[in-house]
Amino acid sequence: MRLGLRWTRLCFLVTLLPLAEALSSFLASPRAKSWLGGSVSPTPLPGLLDDLFEHQLVVDLTLTTARVEIALHDGSSVGFTTRAYDGKVPAPTLVVTPGDHLIFNITNALGRGLTNRTSIHLHGLHVGNDGIVVEPGESLTFKFTIPSHHPSGTFWYHPHVHGLINSQLGGLLAGALVVLDRPGDPPALRDHACDHVLLIQAVCAVDCHHAHDELAHAIQAPMMDPRRQFFVDVQSNSSGLHVLVNGASVPVLDVLPHKWTRLRYINAIANSIVEIANPPPPCMTLLLARDGITKPNWTPLVEAVVLPPGSRADLLIRCPPTVAEITVDRNPARTGNLGHHHRVQSQPLMLLRVQGVELNSMEPPKWPQPSHVSLPTYMRAPTSTQLQRNCSFNYAFTANDTAMSTFGVNGEPFRHEAVDTLVQGVPQLWCVCVAHPEQHNHPFHVHGTHFYVNGEWRDTIPVLRSTERVW
Numbered sequence: 001m002r003l004g005l006r007w008t009r010l011c012f013l014v015t016l017l018p019l020a021e022a023l024s025s026f027l028a029s030p031r032a033k034s035w036l037g038g039s040v041s042p043t044p045l046p047g048l049l050d051d052l053f054e055h056q057l058v059v060d061l062t063l064t065t066a067r068v069e070i071a072l073h074d075g076s077s078v079g080f081t082t083r084a085y086d087g088k089v090p091a092p093t094l095v096v097t098p099g100d101h102l103i104f105n106i107t108n109a110l111g112r113g114l115t116n117r118t119s120i121h122l123h124g125l126h127v128g129n130d131g132i133v134v135e136p137g138e139s140l141t142f143k144f145t146i147p148s149h150h151p152s153g154t155f156w157y158h159p160h161v162h163g164l165i166n167s168q169l170g171g172l173l174a175g176a177l178v179v180l181d182r183p184g185d186p187p188a189l190r191d192h193a194c195d196h197v198l199l200i201q202a203v204c205a206v207d208c209h210h211a212h213d214e215l216a217h218a219i220q221a222p223m224m225d226p227r228r229q230f231f232v233d234v235q236s237n238s239s240g241l242h243v244l245v246n247g248a249s250v251p252v253l254d255v256l257p258h259k260w261t262r263l264r265y266i267n268a269i270a271n272s273i274v275e276i277a278n279p280p281p282p283c284m285t286l287l288l289a290r291d292g293i294t295k296p297n298w299t300p301l302v303e304a305v306v307l308p309p310g311s312r313a314d315l316l317i318r319c320p321p322t323v324a325e326i327t328v329d330r331n332p333a334r335t336g337n338l339g340h341h342h343r344v345q346s347q348p349l350m351l352l353r354v355q356g357v358e359l360n361s362m363e364p365p366k367w368p369q370p371s372h373v374s375l376p377t378y379m380r381a382p383t384s385t386q387l388q389r390n391c392s393f394n395y396a397f398t399a400n401d402t403a404m405s406t407f408g409v410n411g412e413p414f415r416h417e418a419v420d421t422l423v424q425g426v427p428q429l430w431c432v433c434v435a436h437p438e439q440h441n442h443p444f445h446v447h448g449t450h451f452y453v454n455g456e457w458r459d460t461i462p463v464l465r466s467t468e469r470v471w
Protein backbone atom coordinates (compact mmCIF):
# COMPACT_ATOMS: atom_id res chain seq x y z
CA MET A 1 0.00 0.00 0.00
CA ARG A 2 1.20 3.50 -0.78
CA LEU A 3 -0.48 5.00 2.23
CA GLY A 4 2.54 6.81 3.65
CA LEU A 5 2.91 8.99 0.60
CA ARG A 6 -0.74 9.44 0.03
CA TRP A 7 -1.36 10.28 3.66
CA THR A 8 0.94 13.31 3.72
CA ARG A 9 -0.76 14.65 0.64
CA LEU A 10 -4.22 14.04 2.02
CA CYS A 11 -3.91 15.34 5.55
CA PHE A 12 -5.35 18.73 4.59
CA LEU A 13 -8.64 17.16 3.69
CA VAL A 14 -11.84 17.28 5.64
CA THR A 15 -12.78 14.74 8.24
CA LEU A 16 -16.27 13.33 8.06
CA LEU A 17 -18.38 13.55 11.19
CA PRO A 18 -20.77 10.85 12.38
CA LEU A 19 -24.50 11.49 12.34
CA ALA A 20 -24.82 12.39 16.02
CA GLU A 21 -21.84 14.78 16.13
CA ALA A 22 -22.78 16.42 12.87
CA LEU A 23 -26.25 17.14 14.25
CA SER A 24 -25.76 20.90 14.23
CA SER A 25 -25.17 20.93 10.47
CA PHE A 26 -28.02 18.54 9.74
CA LEU A 27 -31.65 19.47 9.58
CA ALA A 28 -33.59 17.18 11.89
CA SER A 29 -37.10 17.14 13.28
CA PRO A 30 -37.29 17.63 17.08
CA ARG A 31 -38.17 13.98 17.53
CA ALA A 32 -35.23 12.91 15.33
CA LYS A 33 -32.94 15.08 17.48
CA SER A 34 -34.16 13.45 20.64
CA TRP A 35 -33.74 9.98 19.09
CA LEU A 36 -30.18 10.91 18.17
CA GLY A 37 -29.54 11.81 21.80
CA GLY A 38 -29.21 15.51 21.11
CA SER A 39 -29.86 17.90 23.98
CA VAL A 40 -31.62 20.28 21.64
CA SER A 41 -34.82 21.75 23.03
CA PRO A 42 -36.16 24.04 20.31
CA THR A 43 -39.02 26.36 21.01
CA PRO A 44 -42.28 25.56 19.24
CA LEU A 45 -43.86 28.36 17.26
CA PRO A 46 -46.71 30.02 19.16
CA GLY A 47 -50.00 28.29 18.49
CA LEU A 48 -48.43 25.13 17.12
CA LEU A 49 -49.30 22.03 19.11
CA ASP A 50 -46.27 20.47 20.81
CA ASP A 51 -47.15 17.09 19.36
CA LEU A 52 -47.30 18.37 15.79
CA PHE A 53 -44.13 20.38 16.31
CA GLU A 54 -42.33 17.25 17.55
CA HIS A 55 -43.09 15.48 14.28
CA GLN A 56 -42.34 18.25 11.85
CA LEU A 57 -39.29 19.28 9.86
CA VAL A 58 -39.57 22.48 7.85
CA VAL A 59 -36.81 22.82 5.27
CA ASP A 60 -36.33 26.20 3.60
CA LEU A 61 -34.28 25.84 0.43
CA THR A 62 -33.41 28.63 -1.99
CA LEU A 63 -32.10 27.51 -5.34
CA THR A 64 -29.38 29.92 -6.44
CA THR A 65 -26.29 30.08 -8.59
CA ALA A 66 -23.18 28.98 -6.70
CA ARG A 67 -19.48 28.88 -7.41
CA VAL A 68 -17.98 25.53 -6.35
CA GLU A 69 -14.23 24.97 -5.96
CA ILE A 70 -13.07 21.45 -5.19
CA ALA A 71 -9.50 20.38 -4.39
CA LEU A 72 -9.05 16.87 -5.77
CA HIS A 73 -6.94 14.26 -4.02
CA ASP A 74 -4.35 14.10 -6.82
CA GLY A 75 -3.46 17.78 -6.39
CA SER A 76 -5.60 19.02 -9.28
CA SER A 77 -8.72 21.10 -8.83
CA VAL A 78 -12.01 21.90 -10.45
CA GLY A 79 -14.10 25.06 -10.19
CA PHE A 80 -17.49 25.65 -11.80
CA THR A 81 -20.70 27.59 -11.56
CA THR A 82 -23.74 25.49 -10.79
CA ARG A 83 -27.22 25.49 -9.26
CA ALA A 84 -27.28 24.80 -5.52
CA TYR A 85 -29.67 24.99 -2.58
CA ASP A 86 -28.62 27.95 -0.40
CA GLY A 87 -25.32 27.98 -2.30
CA LYS A 88 -24.14 24.73 -0.65
CA VAL A 89 -22.84 21.51 -2.22
CA PRO A 90 -24.08 18.99 -1.33
CA ALA A 91 -27.51 20.00 -0.06
CA PRO A 92 -28.13 19.58 3.70
CA THR A 93 -28.71 16.11 5.16
CA LEU A 94 -32.25 15.74 6.46
CA VAL A 95 -32.99 13.50 9.46
CA VAL A 96 -36.53 12.45 10.27
CA THR A 97 -38.41 9.70 12.05
CA PRO A 98 -41.28 7.56 10.73
CA GLY A 99 -44.50 9.55 11.08
CA ASP A 100 -42.80 12.93 10.61
CA HIS A 101 -44.18 15.66 8.37
CA LEU A 102 -41.54 16.94 6.00
CA ILE A 103 -42.28 20.39 4.63
CA PHE A 104 -40.13 21.98 1.92
CA ASN A 105 -40.38 25.68 1.19
CA ILE A 106 -38.56 25.89 -2.13
CA THR A 107 -37.70 29.23 -3.64
CA ASN A 108 -36.33 29.10 -7.16
CA ALA A 109 -34.16 32.22 -7.27
CA LEU A 110 -32.53 31.30 -10.59
CA GLY A 111 -32.90 33.39 -13.71
CA ARG A 112 -35.52 32.71 -16.34
CA GLY A 113 -34.96 29.81 -18.72
CA LEU A 114 -36.11 26.25 -19.37
CA THR A 115 -33.03 24.69 -17.75
CA ASN A 116 -33.68 26.54 -14.47
CA ARG A 117 -37.01 24.86 -13.78
CA THR A 118 -36.80 22.51 -10.80
CA SER A 119 -38.77 20.18 -8.51
CA ILE A 120 -38.20 17.98 -5.47
CA HIS A 121 -38.18 14.19 -5.44
CA LEU A 122 -37.64 12.08 -2.31
CA HIS A 123 -35.86 9.04 -3.74
CA GLY A 124 -37.02 5.76 -2.21
CA LEU A 125 -39.62 7.21 0.15
CA HIS A 126 -43.14 5.81 -0.05
CA VAL A 127 -44.70 9.21 -0.66
CA GLY A 128 -46.08 10.83 -3.80
CA ASN A 129 -46.34 14.38 -5.06
CA ASP A 130 -43.01 14.86 -6.77
CA GLY A 131 -44.01 15.97 -10.25
CA ILE A 132 -44.71 19.63 -9.52
CA VAL A 133 -42.35 22.12 -11.16
CA VAL A 134 -41.04 25.23 -9.40
CA GLU A 135 -40.51 27.78 -12.14
CA PRO A 136 -37.71 30.37 -11.89
CA GLY A 137 -38.86 33.23 -9.65
CA GLU A 138 -41.50 31.04 -8.00
CA SER A 139 -41.78 29.78 -4.39
CA LEU A 140 -43.73 26.61 -3.58
CA THR A 141 -44.40 24.58 -0.46
CA PHE A 142 -44.37 20.76 -0.61
CA LYS A 143 -45.76 18.73 2.26
CA PHE A 144 -44.84 15.08 2.60
CA THR A 145 -46.09 12.87 5.41
CA ILE A 146 -43.83 9.92 6.05
CA PRO A 147 -46.21 7.17 7.16
CA SER A 148 -45.68 5.90 10.72
CA HIS A 149 -45.18 2.38 9.30
CA HIS A 150 -42.56 3.62 6.78
CA PRO A 151 -39.26 1.69 6.64
CA SER A 152 -36.31 3.25 8.49
CA GLY A 153 -33.25 3.70 6.33
CA THR A 154 -31.07 5.71 3.98
CA PHE A 155 -32.75 7.79 1.27
CA TRP A 156 -31.97 11.00 -0.60
CA TYR A 157 -33.59 13.92 -2.40
CA HIS A 158 -32.96 15.73 -5.67
CA PRO A 159 -34.81 17.68 -8.39
CA HIS A 160 -36.68 15.57 -10.94
CA VAL A 161 -37.88 17.65 -13.90
CA HIS A 162 -38.02 15.41 -16.95
CA GLY A 163 -35.13 16.27 -19.29
CA LEU A 164 -33.20 18.14 -16.58
CA ILE A 165 -32.27 15.35 -14.17
CA ASN A 166 -28.81 14.78 -15.63
CA SER A 167 -28.23 18.51 -15.68
CA GLN A 168 -29.23 19.28 -12.10
CA LEU A 169 -27.85 16.05 -10.56
CA GLY A 170 -24.66 16.36 -12.61
CA GLY A 171 -24.39 19.89 -11.15
CA LEU A 172 -24.36 18.22 -7.68
CA LEU A 173 -27.88 19.26 -6.65
CA ALA A 174 -28.70 16.49 -4.15
CA GLY A 175 -28.83 15.77 -0.42
CA ALA A 176 -29.13 12.77 1.91
CA LEU A 177 -32.31 11.92 3.82
CA VAL A 178 -32.23 9.52 6.77
CA VAL A 179 -35.31 7.96 8.34
CA LEU A 180 -34.01 6.97 11.79
CA ASP A 181 -34.35 3.47 13.23
CA ARG A 182 -37.22 3.17 15.64
CA PRO A 183 -36.22 2.72 19.28
CA GLY A 184 -36.31 -1.06 19.75
CA ASP A 185 -35.31 -1.86 16.19
CA PRO A 186 -31.84 -3.27 15.42
CA PRO A 187 -30.00 -2.77 18.75
CA ALA A 188 -26.54 -2.49 17.25
CA LEU A 189 -27.66 0.63 15.43
CA ARG A 190 -28.70 2.61 18.46
CA ASP A 191 -25.23 4.08 18.78
CA HIS A 192 -25.51 7.02 16.43
CA ALA A 193 -21.95 8.09 17.27
CA CYS A 194 -20.92 5.36 14.80
CA ASP A 195 -23.31 6.22 12.02
CA HIS A 196 -21.96 7.97 8.91
CA VAL A 197 -23.89 9.37 5.95
CA LEU A 198 -21.72 9.22 2.79
CA LEU A 199 -23.29 10.96 -0.20
CA ILE A 200 -21.29 10.04 -3.31
CA GLN A 201 -21.21 12.47 -6.24
CA ALA A 202 -18.78 12.95 -9.12
CA VAL A 203 -17.25 15.70 -11.25
CA CYS A 204 -15.56 15.57 -14.63
CA ALA A 205 -14.11 18.51 -16.57
CA VAL A 206 -12.51 16.75 -19.58
CA ASP A 207 -11.88 13.17 -20.80
CA CYS A 208 -15.23 12.02 -19.46
CA HIS A 209 -15.96 9.20 -21.96
CA HIS A 210 -19.61 10.31 -22.09
CA ALA A 211 -20.58 13.87 -23.01
CA HIS A 212 -23.41 13.98 -20.45
CA ASP A 213 -20.91 13.37 -17.60
CA GLU A 214 -18.97 16.49 -18.55
CA LEU A 215 -19.74 19.27 -16.06
CA ALA A 216 -20.24 22.10 -18.55
CA HIS A 217 -22.35 19.95 -20.87
CA ALA A 218 -24.48 18.54 -18.04
CA ILE A 219 -25.12 21.82 -16.25
CA GLN A 220 -25.87 23.76 -19.43
CA ALA A 221 -28.30 21.05 -20.65
CA PRO A 222 -27.94 21.84 -24.38
CA MET A 223 -30.76 19.43 -25.29
CA MET A 224 -33.19 21.67 -23.41
CA ASP A 225 -31.57 24.99 -24.17
CA PRO A 226 -29.37 25.00 -27.30
CA ARG A 227 -28.43 28.61 -26.56
CA ARG A 228 -26.83 27.48 -23.26
CA GLN A 229 -27.97 30.47 -21.26
CA PHE A 230 -26.76 29.10 -17.94
CA PHE A 231 -23.14 30.26 -17.63
CA VAL A 232 -21.01 27.43 -16.19
CA ASP A 233 -17.37 28.58 -16.55
CA VAL A 234 -15.51 25.37 -15.68
CA GLN A 235 -11.87 25.85 -14.69
CA SER A 236 -9.90 22.70 -14.05
CA ASN A 237 -6.53 21.05 -14.49
CA SER A 238 -8.01 17.60 -13.84
CA SER A 239 -9.24 14.94 -16.23
CA GLY A 240 -11.60 11.99 -15.88
CA LEU A 241 -14.48 11.43 -13.49
CA HIS A 242 -13.59 12.10 -9.84
CA VAL A 243 -15.79 10.86 -7.03
CA LEU A 244 -16.66 13.06 -4.06
CA VAL A 245 -17.91 12.04 -0.62
CA ASN A 246 -20.09 14.70 1.02
CA GLY A 247 -18.59 17.24 -1.39
CA ALA A 248 -14.91 16.36 -0.73
CA SER A 249 -12.35 14.36 -2.67
CA VAL A 250 -10.95 11.44 -0.64
CA PRO A 251 -11.90 12.71 2.83
CA VAL A 252 -10.84 11.03 6.07
CA LEU A 253 -13.39 8.94 7.93
CA ASP A 254 -12.48 8.53 11.61
CA VAL A 255 -13.83 5.42 13.33
CA LEU A 256 -13.09 3.72 16.64
CA PRO A 257 -11.18 0.43 16.67
CA HIS A 258 -13.14 -2.81 17.16
CA LYS A 259 -16.44 -0.96 17.13
CA TRP A 260 -19.21 -1.72 14.64
CA THR A 261 -19.70 1.39 12.53
CA ARG A 262 -22.47 2.00 9.99
CA LEU A 263 -21.62 3.48 6.60
CA ARG A 264 -24.64 4.76 4.70
CA TYR A 265 -23.51 4.91 1.05
CA ILE A 266 -25.69 6.85 -1.40
CA ASN A 267 -24.88 6.90 -5.12
CA ALA A 268 -25.99 10.40 -6.16
CA ILE A 269 -23.98 10.33 -9.41
CA ALA A 270 -26.25 11.08 -12.37
CA ASN A 271 -25.18 8.29 -14.73
CA SER A 272 -22.55 5.96 -13.36
CA ILE A 273 -22.45 2.81 -11.30
CA VAL A 274 -19.98 2.96 -8.44
CA GLU A 275 -18.36 -0.27 -7.23
CA ILE A 276 -16.95 0.22 -3.73
CA ALA A 277 -14.39 -2.23 -2.38
CA ASN A 278 -14.72 -3.31 1.23
CA PRO A 279 -12.16 -2.10 3.76
CA PRO A 280 -9.24 -4.58 3.52
CA PRO A 281 -9.00 -7.48 6.02
CA PRO A 282 -8.81 -7.88 8.95
CA CYS A 283 -11.66 -5.35 8.83
CA MET A 284 -15.03 -7.09 8.69
CA THR A 285 -17.89 -5.84 6.54
CA LEU A 286 -21.56 -6.78 6.87
CA LEU A 287 -24.34 -5.81 4.46
CA LEU A 288 -27.01 -4.20 6.61
CA ALA A 289 -29.48 -2.65 4.18
CA ARG A 290 -30.09 -2.05 0.48
CA ASP A 291 -32.00 0.93 -0.89
CA GLY A 292 -33.14 1.92 2.61
CA ILE A 293 -34.52 -1.47 3.61
CA THR A 294 -32.82 -3.25 6.53
CA LYS A 295 -32.12 -6.88 5.71
CA PRO A 296 -33.58 -9.64 7.90
CA ASN A 297 -30.07 -11.12 8.31
CA TRP A 298 -26.73 -9.36 8.25
CA THR A 299 -24.12 -11.39 6.45
CA PRO A 300 -20.47 -10.70 5.61
CA LEU A 301 -20.07 -8.85 2.36
CA VAL A 302 -17.47 -10.69 0.34
CA GLU A 303 -17.63 -8.75 -2.90
CA ALA A 304 -17.56 -5.03 -3.38
CA VAL A 305 -20.86 -3.21 -3.04
CA VAL A 306 -22.29 -2.25 -6.45
CA LEU A 307 -24.44 0.88 -6.46
CA PRO A 308 -26.29 1.93 -9.63
CA PRO A 309 -27.19 5.64 -9.79
CA GLY A 310 -29.75 6.35 -7.06
CA SER A 311 -29.12 3.18 -5.07
CA ARG A 312 -27.96 2.96 -1.45
CA ALA A 313 -26.20 0.38 0.69
CA ASP A 314 -25.72 0.45 4.45
CA LEU A 315 -22.69 -1.48 5.68
CA LEU A 316 -21.46 -2.33 9.15
CA ILE A 317 -17.68 -2.37 9.42
CA ARG A 318 -15.36 -3.31 12.29
CA CYS A 319 -11.58 -2.81 12.13
CA PRO A 320 -8.48 -2.95 14.32
CA PRO A 321 -6.40 0.26 14.47
CA THR A 322 -5.27 1.02 10.92
CA VAL A 323 -5.28 3.55 8.15
CA ALA A 324 -6.80 2.05 5.01
CA GLU A 325 -7.91 3.34 1.68
CA ILE A 326 -11.46 2.55 0.59
CA THR A 327 -11.47 2.48 -3.19
CA VAL A 328 -13.76 2.48 -6.16
CA ASP A 329 -12.97 -0.88 -7.77
CA ARG A 330 -14.12 -1.11 -11.38
CA ASN A 331 -13.60 -4.82 -11.56
CA PRO A 332 -13.54 -6.44 -15.05
CA ALA A 333 -15.06 -9.58 -13.49
CA ARG A 334 -18.37 -7.70 -13.24
CA THR A 335 -18.36 -6.54 -16.87
CA GLY A 336 -20.57 -9.45 -17.94
CA ASN A 337 -23.33 -8.16 -15.67
CA LEU A 338 -22.69 -4.44 -15.85
CA GLY A 339 -21.28 -3.83 -19.33
CA HIS A 340 -18.40 -1.53 -20.19
CA HIS A 341 -20.05 1.85 -19.88
CA HIS A 342 -21.31 4.10 -17.11
CA ARG A 343 -19.02 2.65 -14.45
CA VAL A 344 -16.79 4.94 -12.39
CA GLN A 345 -13.12 4.09 -13.04
CA SER A 346 -11.03 2.72 -10.17
CA GLN A 347 -9.79 5.42 -7.79
CA PRO A 348 -9.54 6.14 -4.05
CA LEU A 349 -12.90 7.03 -2.43
CA MET A 350 -11.90 7.91 1.13
CA LEU A 351 -9.39 7.13 3.86
CA LEU A 352 -10.52 5.09 6.82
CA ARG A 353 -8.59 6.11 9.93
CA VAL A 354 -9.21 3.65 12.74
CA GLN A 355 -7.76 5.03 15.96
CA GLY A 356 -8.66 5.93 19.50
CA VAL A 357 -9.57 4.00 22.63
CA GLU A 358 -9.51 0.30 21.83
CA LEU A 359 -12.75 -1.31 22.83
CA ASN A 360 -12.81 -5.01 23.67
CA SER A 361 -9.96 -5.70 21.32
CA MET A 362 -9.49 -9.18 22.75
CA GLU A 363 -13.10 -10.12 22.28
CA PRO A 364 -13.64 -12.17 19.10
CA PRO A 365 -15.86 -10.22 16.75
CA LYS A 366 -19.46 -11.41 16.75
CA TRP A 367 -21.68 -10.52 13.89
CA PRO A 368 -24.50 -8.38 15.14
CA GLN A 369 -27.95 -9.41 13.90
CA PRO A 370 -31.12 -7.37 13.72
CA SER A 371 -33.42 -8.37 16.54
CA HIS A 372 -36.42 -6.91 14.76
CA VAL A 373 -36.98 -4.96 11.55
CA SER A 374 -40.19 -2.92 11.28
CA LEU A 375 -41.57 -3.10 7.75
CA PRO A 376 -45.06 -2.16 6.61
CA THR A 377 -47.45 -5.08 6.03
CA TYR A 378 -47.40 -4.48 2.26
CA MET A 379 -43.70 -5.36 2.24
CA ARG A 380 -44.08 -9.05 2.98
CA ALA A 381 -41.89 -11.08 0.63
CA PRO A 382 -44.08 -12.81 -1.97
CA THR A 383 -44.68 -16.50 -1.32
CA SER A 384 -44.07 -19.13 -3.97
CA THR A 385 -47.83 -19.59 -4.43
CA GLN A 386 -48.13 -15.89 -5.22
CA LEU A 387 -45.51 -16.17 -7.91
CA GLN A 388 -47.21 -16.08 -11.26
CA ARG A 389 -45.79 -17.69 -14.33
CA ASN A 390 -46.59 -14.83 -16.66
CA CYS A 391 -45.44 -11.27 -16.66
CA SER A 392 -48.17 -8.80 -15.68
CA PHE A 393 -46.20 -6.16 -17.54
CA ASN A 394 -43.32 -6.34 -20.00
CA TYR A 395 -41.07 -3.33 -20.26
CA ALA A 396 -38.21 -3.30 -22.78
CA PHE A 397 -36.27 -0.07 -22.47
CA THR A 398 -34.27 1.44 -25.29
CA ALA A 399 -31.32 3.24 -23.82
CA ASN A 400 -29.14 4.19 -26.74
CA ASP A 401 -26.34 6.26 -25.36
CA THR A 402 -25.52 8.15 -28.52
CA ALA A 403 -28.93 9.58 -29.38
CA MET A 404 -31.24 10.81 -26.63
CA SER A 405 -34.16 10.67 -29.07
CA THR A 406 -34.10 6.88 -29.05
CA PHE A 407 -34.98 6.57 -25.35
CA GLY A 408 -38.23 4.71 -25.20
CA VAL A 409 -40.31 1.80 -23.90
CA ASN A 410 -41.48 -1.23 -25.93
CA GLY A 411 -40.49 0.37 -29.22
CA GLU A 412 -42.34 3.64 -28.53
CA PRO A 413 -40.66 6.96 -27.72
CA PHE A 414 -41.04 7.90 -24.05
CA ARG A 415 -44.39 9.57 -23.32
CA HIS A 416 -44.94 11.19 -19.96
CA GLU A 417 -48.69 10.69 -20.13
CA ALA A 418 -48.53 6.92 -20.81
CA VAL A 419 -50.30 5.13 -17.94
CA ASP A 420 -50.45 1.48 -16.89
CA THR A 421 -53.02 0.89 -14.18
CA LEU A 422 -52.04 -1.24 -11.21
CA VAL A 423 -54.26 -2.57 -8.44
CA GLN A 424 -53.01 -1.52 -5.02
CA GLY A 425 -52.07 -4.42 -2.78
CA VAL A 426 -52.09 -7.05 -5.55
CA PRO A 427 -48.63 -8.50 -6.31
CA GLN A 428 -47.68 -8.57 -9.94
CA LEU A 429 -44.71 -9.69 -11.94
CA TRP A 430 -42.91 -7.14 -14.07
CA CYS A 431 -40.45 -8.35 -16.68
CA VAL A 432 -37.91 -5.63 -17.39
CA CYS A 433 -35.04 -5.56 -19.82
CA VAL A 434 -32.92 -3.28 -21.97
CA ALA A 435 -34.01 -3.83 -25.59
CA HIS A 436 -30.63 -3.39 -27.24
CA PRO A 437 -28.14 -3.77 -24.45
CA GLU A 438 -24.82 -3.73 -26.31
CA GLN A 439 -22.52 -2.52 -23.55
CA HIS A 440 -24.84 -0.06 -21.86
CA ASN A 441 -26.57 -0.93 -18.64
CA HIS A 442 -29.38 1.33 -17.45
CA PRO A 443 -30.76 1.85 -13.97
CA PHE A 444 -34.39 0.80 -13.38
CA HIS A 445 -36.14 2.74 -10.62
CA VAL A 446 -39.72 2.98 -9.40
CA HIS A 447 -40.97 6.04 -7.51
CA GLY A 448 -42.98 5.79 -4.32
CA THR A 449 -42.49 2.09 -3.61
CA HIS A 450 -39.94 -0.70 -3.41
CA PHE A 451 -40.03 -3.85 -5.53
CA TYR A 452 -38.92 -7.37 -4.68
CA VAL A 453 -36.19 -8.76 -6.93
CA ASN A 454 -33.82 -11.69 -6.51
CA GLY A 455 -34.81 -12.12 -2.87
CA GLU A 456 -34.52 -8.53 -1.67
CA TRP A 457 -36.41 -5.24 -1.59
CA ARG A 458 -34.92 -2.62 -3.89
CA ASP A 459 -35.95 0.67 -5.48
CA THR A 460 -33.12 0.96 -8.03
CA ILE A 461 -31.33 -1.82 -9.92
CA PRO A 462 -28.97 -1.87 -12.90
CA VAL A 463 -30.39 -3.68 -15.93
CA LEU A 464 -28.23 -4.95 -18.77
CA ARG A 465 -28.79 -8.07 -20.85
CA SER A 466 -30.92 -10.39 -18.85
CA THR A 467 -34.59 -9.87 -18.24
CA GLU A 468 -35.01 -9.19 -14.57
CA ARG A 469 -38.05 -10.73 -12.95
CA VAL A 470 -39.24 -7.88 -10.78
CA TRP A 471 -41.98 -8.22 -8.17
Ligand SMILES: [Cu+2]
Nearest residue numbers: 122123124447
Ligand atom coordinates in the same frame (compact mmCIF):
# COMPACT_ATOMS: atom_id res chain seq x y z
CU1 LIG B 1 -36.38 8.27 -7.18
